[in-house]
Amino acid sequence: MTPLRETPWRPAAAALVLTGVGLTAIWFLWPPNPAKSGYLGSTFIRQVIFAAAGVAVMLLAALPHPARVRRLAWPLYAGGLAVLAVLLGVVDPMRGTRGWFAVGPFTVQPAEFVKVFTILALAEFLAYGRWKEGARGFVVASLIAGVPAALILVQPDLGTALLFVPVLFAMLVTAGASRRLLLAGTAVLALAAPIGFMTALKPYQRDRLTAFWRPEAAGDQTYQTRHALSATASGGPMGRGLGGSVTPYPFTIPDRHTDFVLSAIGESLGFMGCTLVLTLYGAILYELFRIAWSTKEPFGRLVAVGVAALLFAQVAINVGMTIGMMPTTGLTLPFVSYGGSSLLTCFLAMGLAIGVGRHKVHTLRRGT
Amino acid sequence: MVALFVVALASLACLEARLFYLQVLKFDDYRQIVDARRHLELPEGGRGRILDRTGAVLARDDRSFSLEVVLEDFRKDPELPARLARLLNVGVEEIDARVAGIEGRMEAVARRRPERERKAILRRESRTPYPFVKNLAFEQACVVEVNPDRYPGLPVRQELRRVYPEGAVAGHLTGYTGLISDREHRDLPNSRRGLERLDEAIGVEDVNGLWERGRFQEWTIGRGGIEEQYDAHLRGRVGLTLKEKRRNAPAVEVELLAQENGNDVTLTIDLEVQKTALKALGGHVGAVVAMDIRDGSILVMASTPTYDPNVFIPPVDRDLVRWYFSEGNGTPMANRAMSSPYPPGSVFKTTTAMAALTDGRTDPAHETRCTGAFQGRARTLRCWLDIGHGDMGTVEALELSCNVYFYTRGSELGVLPIGRWAYRMGYGSPSGIDLPREFGGKIPLSGTGDIASSVAIGQDTVTITPMQAARAAAFIANGGRLVRPRITTLQEPWVDQNPPVDAAALETVRRGLIAVPRTGTAKGTALKDFKVAGKTGSAQVVLGRPTHGWFAGYWPHDDPKHAIAVVVEFAGHGGAVAAPIAEQVVRAISERIP
Numbered sequence: 009m010t011p012l013r014e015t016p017w018r019p020a021a022a023a024l025v026l027t028g029v030g031l032t033a034i035w036f037l038w039p040p041n042p043a044k045s046g047y048l049g050s051t052f053i054r055q056v057i058f059a060a061a062g063v064a065v066m067l068l069a070a071l072p073h074p075a076r077v078r079r080l081a082w083p084l085y086a087g088g089l090a091v092l093a094v095l096l097g098v099v100d101p102m103r104g105t106r107g108w109f110a111v112g113p114f115t116v117q118p119a120e121f122v123k124v125f126t127i128l129a130l131a132e133f134l135a136y137g138r139w140k141e142g143a144r145g146f147v148v149a150s151l152i153a154g155v156p157a158a159l160i161l162v163q164p165d166l167g168t169a170l171l172f173v174p175v176l177f178a179m180l181v182t183a184g185a186s187r188r189l190l191l192a193g194t195a196v197l198a199l200a201a202p203i204g205f206m207t208a209l210k211p212y213q214r215d216r217l218t219a220f221w222r223p224e225a226a227g228d229q230t231y232q233t234r235h236a237l238s239a240t241a242s243g244g245p246m247g248r249g250l251g252g253s254v255t256p257y258p259f260t261i262p263d264r265h266t267d268f269v270l271s272a273i274g275e276s277l278g279f280m281g282c283t284l285v286l287t288l289y290g291a292i293l294y295e296l297f298r299i300a301w302s303t304k305e306p307f308g309r310l311v312a313v314g315v316a317a318l319l320f321a322q323v324a325i326n327v328g329m330t331i332g333m334m335p336t337t338g339l340t341l342p343f344v345s346y347g348g349s350s351l352l353t354c355f356l357a358m359g360l361a362i363g364v365g366r367h368k369v370h371t372l373r374r375g376t
Numbered sequence: 377m378v379a380l381f382v383v384a385l386a387s388l389a390c391l392e393a394r395l396f397y398l399q400v401l402k403f404d405d406y407r408q409i410v411d412a413r414r415h416l417e418l419p420e421g422g423r424g425r426i427l428d429r430t431g432a433v434l435a436r437d438d439r440s441f442s443l444e445v446v447l448e449d450f451r452k453d454p455e456l457p458a459r460l461a462r463l464l465n466v467g468v469e470e471i472d473a474r475v476a477g478i479e480g481r482m483e484a485v486a487r488r489r490p491e492r493e494r495k496a497i498l499r500r501e502s503r504t505p506y507p508f509v510k511n512l513a514f515e516q517a518c519v520v521e522v523n524p525d526r527y528p529g530l531p532v533r534q535e536l537r538r539v540y541p542e543g544a545v546a547g548h549l550t551g552y553t554g555l556i557s558d559r560e561h562r563d564l565p566n567s568r569r570g571l572e573r574l575d576e577a578i579g580v581e582d583v584n585g586l587w588e589r590g591r592f593q594e595w596t597i598g599r600g601g602i603e604e605q606y607d608a609h610l611r612g613r614v615g616l617t618l619k620e621k622r623r624n625a626p627a628v629e630v631e632l633l634a635q636e637n638g639n640d641v642t643l644t645i646d647l648e649v650q651k652t653a654l655k656a657l658g659g660h661v662g663a664v665v666a667m668d669i670r671d672g673s674i675l676v677m678a679s680t681p682t683y684d685p686n687v688f689i690p691p692v693d694r695d696l697v698r699w700y701f702s703e704g705n706g707t708p709m710a711n712r713a714m715s716s717p718y719p720p721g722s723v724f725k726t727t728t729a730m731a732a733l734t735d736g737r738t739d740p741a742h743e744t745r746c747t748g749a750f751q752g753r754a755r756t757l758r759c760w761l762d763i764g765h766g767d768m769g770t771v772e773a774l775e776l777s778c779n780v781y782f783y784t785r786g787s788e789l790g791v792l793p794i795g796r797w798a799y800r801m802g803y804g805s806p807s808g809i810d811l812p813r814e815f816g817g818k819i820p821l822s823g824t825g826d827i828a829s830s831v832a833i834g835q836d837t838v839t840i841t842p843m844q845a846a847r848a849a850a851f852i853a854n855g856g857r858l859v860r861p862r863i864t865t866l867q868e869p870w871v872d873q874n875p876p877v878d879a880a881a882l883e884t885v886r887r888g889l890i891a892v893p894r895t896g897t898a899k900g901t902a903l904k905d906f907k908v909a910g911k912t913g914s915a916q917v918v919l920g921r922p923t924h925g926w927f928a929g930y931w932p933h934d935d936p937k938h939a940i941a942v943v944v945e946f947a948g949h950g951g952a953v954a955a956p957i958a959e960q961v962v963r964a965i966s967e968r969i970p
Contacts, residue, residue, distance in 0.1 A: 238406040286395070
């Protein structure tokens, strides 16, 4: 058994602080009102339940040795793909998009979990065997990431699908793929993007993207973003305070407790609050990369890098869209945004990375 | 891998830099944008009603209309102020003054910000609706509402208007509501009267921001009577609704705080008896007070001349208000029943009798001879009956209101014991009734020469209120227990539980009071049929003018329940003018209240 003190607790602590920040924001956006919606209907209380479940998942995921997790990689990946495929065909569209199903009073978004399963599968595939550094390995790895991404893209959930790109890229780099291959891959992607833009995307998705490039022609497409941006900026250096002001109320910005939660934090806690959030993410990234450095075992290292890449990409895209540096895509802010699937997934990923950190392999025997 | 980490950190740094640019360097611009979209509304809850003891309505809120003004649109038409003045039947200078007032408030808001922003703020404020004219007639509101081209920038709002259905009958009791005064408005950030809920909901700073915009300038506040005394209880609790404008879509409204109606106040007054009392007073200037002696509940409190509180509800008839407040019109605003000083005259002899009988030196049976005059230390004091009353005991002296008997008692006692007894019977200090501006009365406690004799018959500097006279009568009826009068059921009844005074003295005085309507100074009335015991009074105020007539008593004398006091200014002898009025009120109370 690994001694407890070797467990890297710092990223978990940072994640918990972020969850606390998110809960605070949700409390002031939608104060719990059991008389109106019942306890399970209250956004805040639901998020508390999700957070508690998330911590449990994190602890469970951190327990087993990465070697045992490896054995689960393919089954989990396959299962996730199967659920996604079934969701596409069988489950009726809900809220205009597929990709949800209901469990009791909650809805589950399997796409969130598939992100982590794909990281496991990629790590398992890329970890051992020199041939995988070559072109064939590159293509297979791209397929491993591409199939779930495609399934999610047609749901349609562009944001989540796009997350697979940086994750794949970071893991390929870590696995030792040659620069030529990476460049070639990037070139293919760059060529494919306009074609995909014209064919695979729904009109409203296209509008959102064009709105970012040409806001003057966009009309109401940038509405949400502009409001989120001005709300965030109006917080000023120190913010307008929590609850003591009329301003933190959720108004014209839809999804202010989910995708645009940073605008609520920015308005009520200001630059100070946003800096705190970004600093915590920086700390998490640093800790995850340290785990990756400190282990010599490739599967674990790849998992840690994959998780880091996933969290980073999500933060960068989410914050970027809130402050007008990225087009609007529906992505949550890890640990902070409201949403059970998102929160559980983040904690699951964090748990897996911590598990790697707990079971560091300092030397690796040759010969495999 | 190191490269990956560096790239990630660099991206985060980019985001941080952008946040710095937005939130530290540019936040003021964005704050302006955000605030301009949002507008706070302050819907007021209805004011509670004022009811009499049977539930008859003395004050309530009715629907009415008011105008707001959006200056940007209002200014577009130079003819508009004149047109609006014609519609509202006011001078155009009145409209101009109101516009100027709003402009002044906007300037004040803008002045708080740096120079370069002021223009933008003024533009924003000129698009914000400001309260403008209250209580339009329905027809006027319709004209504005259906002719937006002729009356641009004047949104019509539905509001509540205070109505007093009984008008002048209970004007002194209800009081009226009026706009908050400039001084009260200036003091609002300190007093925070009525702002408590808002403070809690959005914080003191934001509430003060609303105050600077003059959002509370149109607040109504109770003035006089119950409206003032129970303002916090009656007043509707203000709500808070945040409105955010959206492009191409209806505005979003979020209710941060629901408005709530105020609470009703139930009076102990009986409206019908009140009307009877006012009718009985007729054209006289005077007052009537009657109370239930068991719990102090005031059944009637009438004061003439009276005023109509409806006159004070905007749009105010300024001439009538000026008339109400100017001298020489009988001061209709004064509630004579409790706020005006009156010399008590012979009504005070009850007090002197109590002082003499409990002093130990006076035997009620011992007789003093009245020859029509009393030789004082410095001068001769006269009895009201020139030929004299003959030999008088205490009971007879009260019955016939003999001055000489009480001159003698006064000179024996001195001022202090009489004054002490006056205080015991509730004179000289406010009674604690739940109405504002009660006059406490004045009782001398020292004096030399013949002052004691003068005080003994309720002259000299002694002043009381009619309510105190009724309270003192209740004291005699209650066996020496003082009761605190109350005008609403909200005030807890209070009766002094001190051991009763000398029972023999009380009994003597009661016998005197019982004899007054039977064979004494009030024998010409039907008061005896209602078993009333009481004392008349005729107080000399101005030489050469008729006296103030008094009657103060209680009934029924074998099982006392009610007390009454009547004063009629410059009308003659109490037995002749006050007792008949008391009789009508006693009759009405006996019929209506068991």
